[in-house]
Amino acid sequence: MIYLDNGATTAIKPKSVADAVYRSMTEGYGNPGRGSHPWAQNAYRALRGARKNVARLLNLPPNIALTSGVTESLNVAIRGLIGAEDHVITSVAEHNSVLRPLYATGCALDMLPLSDYAPDVTKLESFLRENTKAVVITHASNVVGSVTDMETIFKFANAHDLYLIVDGAQALGQIPVDFSKMQTDKLVYCFAGHKSLYGPTGTGGFYYGKAVDMAPLKSGGSGIESFNRTMPDERPVKWEAGTANVHGFAGLSAGVEFVLSEGFFEKKDRVFDRLLEGLRELKEYEIYYPKNRGTSCVSILKRGMSSQELALILQDADIATRPGYHCAPRLHEYLGTKETGLCRLSTSYFTTDEEIEKTLDVLRKID
Amino acid sequence: MKRVVIAFDNQDQVYDALDVTEALGMRIIPLLPEIRESCGLALMGDFEIKDAVVSRLKEEDLPYNGVYLYSKEGGERKVEEV
Numbered sequence: 433m434i435y436l437d438n439g440a441t442t443a444i445k446p447k448s449v450a451d452a453v454y455r456s457m458t459e460g461y462g463n464p465g466r467g468s469h470p471w472a473q474n475a476y477r478a479l480r481g482a483r484k485n486v487a488r489l490l491n492l493p494p495n496i497a498l499t500s501g502v503t504e505s506l507n508v509a510i511r512g513l514i515g516a517e518d519h520v521i522t523s524v525a526e527h528n529s530v531l532r533p534l535y536a537t538g539c540a541l542d543m544l545p546l547s548d549y550a551p552d553v554t555k556l557e558s559f560l561r562e563n564t565k566a567v568v569i570t571h572a573s574n575v576v577g578s579v580t581d582m583e584t585i586f587k588f589a590n591a592h593d594l595y596l597i598v599d600g601a602q603a604l605g606q607i608p609v610d611f612s613k614m615q616t617d618k619l620v621y622c623f624a625g626h627k628s629l630y631g632p633t634g635t636g637g638f639y640y641g642k643a644v645d646m647a648p649l650k651s652g653g654s655g656i657e658s659f660n661r662t663m664p665d666e667r668p669v670k671w672e673a674g675t676a677n678v679h680g681f682a683g684l685s686a687g688v689e690f691v692l693s694e695g696f697f698e699k700k701d702r703v704f705d706r707l708l709e710g711l712r713e714l715k716e717y718e719i720y721y722p723k724n725r726g727t728s729c730v731s732i733l734k735r736g737m738s739s740q741e742l743a744l745i746l747q748d749a750d751i752a753t754r755p756g757y758h759c760a761p762r763l764h765e766y767l768g769t770k771e772t773g774l775c776r777l778s779t780s781y782f783t784t785d786e787e788i789e790k791t792l793d794v795l796r797k798i799d
Numbered sequence: 800m801k802r803v804v805i806a807f808d809n810q811d812q813v814y815d816a817l818d819v820t821e822a823l824g825m826r827i828i829p830l831l832p833e834i835r836e837s838c839g840l841a842l843m844g845d846f847e848i849k850d851a852v853v854s855r856l857k858e859e860d861l862p863y864n865g866v867y868l869y870s871k872e873g874g875e876r877k878v879e880e881v
Contacts, residue, residue, distance in 0.1 A: 465810050465840075467829070468827045468828050468829045468840050473814075473827060476810065476814060477814065480811065480814055494811075655810075655839070656810075656839045666808075666809050669809070
């Protein structure tokens with residue numbers, strides 16, 4: 433099968449990831465932070481390695497909390513920092529993992545429209561209110577591959593002392609990121625491990641800035657301060673109740689090392705560029721992708737055909753894509769694709785030139 | 800028997816310190832209850848290497864919470880800050 437649904441999850445992982453998971457299951461990885469013996473140390477080191485590697489990707493200190501995924505991370509940040517009395521600036525490009533926690537807080541919302549498929553940051557100032565507490569925004573769209581102008585967002589959030597909560601699920605591992613020059617005291621950057629970081633499912637986390645101190649979503653064992661009735665105040669322990677997914681994070685750490693390896697982005701981008709170039713030659717398709725380079729994710733629609741029908745034809749040709757709404761309801765309303773949905777094609781490092789040519793050939797022949 | 804025990808504020812600090820002092824003979828132990836009521840970790844080694852360990856931590860700019868002498872003689876154990 434030709435797998436072009438990497439935006440959902442990278443189904444094929446590097447061997448180094450599988451090896452790391454296997455080692456963590458067979459070579460003595462105990463419960464991290466729960467004991468001083470060598471196997472507990474092995475497990476703790478696996479988590480520490482994952483934190484450090486993700487921090488290298490962001491070019492920030494290793495202030496990384498590990499969670500079950502970007503959804504948990506966004507819930508910790510949004511529910512922990514935002515209340516019903518607050519106002520939040522977000523965008524129409526958001527995934528439900530941002531929108532639903534925001535709706536649950538009861539906060540007032542303003543949504544940035546799009547400019548070339550990315551959140552239109554020129555509108556930020558016009559949305560500012562006295563009670564604006566945060567900007568909660570995607571770093572890269574999970575549907576149309578656009579990348580948000582983070583530098584402008586950082587400047588705006590810092591100028592008005594706002595929290596900045598970022599959904600980085602589709603950005604880390606898709607585009608090089610360097611926040612070392614940014615003021616990140618009030619930043620919460622949430623990431624998924626199983627998508628473009630090539631880790632196992634059930635892994636993710638968030639970077640927390642110096643001034644970020646929200647209440648935890650869950651309580652339980654922490655390995656320290658056992659007689660305290662509440663979670664310890666120590667970060668990131670306070671957000672990591674229960675035994676960590678050591679096997680998963682051992683794999684995630686290896687996945688991030690893979691992303692950090694020489695030539696990773698060049699190879700991944702070259703294959704996607706060929707797909708995009710080929711799609712743009714198909715006149716009977718509408719292409720949903722920014723003019724400037726975005727991520728390795730593009731959506732298409734064949735005129736007169738729903739995205740589901742198109743995906744079904746591709747599936748019959750052994751090509752996996754993702755039709756429908758991609759959990760991004762406001763984006764589809766904004767783009768006018770609520771009736772048809774969009775058919776998303778997302779490549780990975782492991783997608784080959786041959787697979788792209790075959791996909792383009794199948795698309796070309798659809799009546 | 801005399802040992803040096805070094806306490807820290809969190810477990811990342813313990814492991815950071817272990818990285819630079821393991822070669823000197825330090826190892827991870829459960830944090831002794833006399834130091835803090837907790838189920839955290841600490842580093843321990845022979846008392847003779849105390850000065851070398853502390854200067855290593857200072858050289859590397861690694862934080863620690865306290866340095867203790869752990870002694871056990873004739874069945875009597877003692878933990879005191881040094």
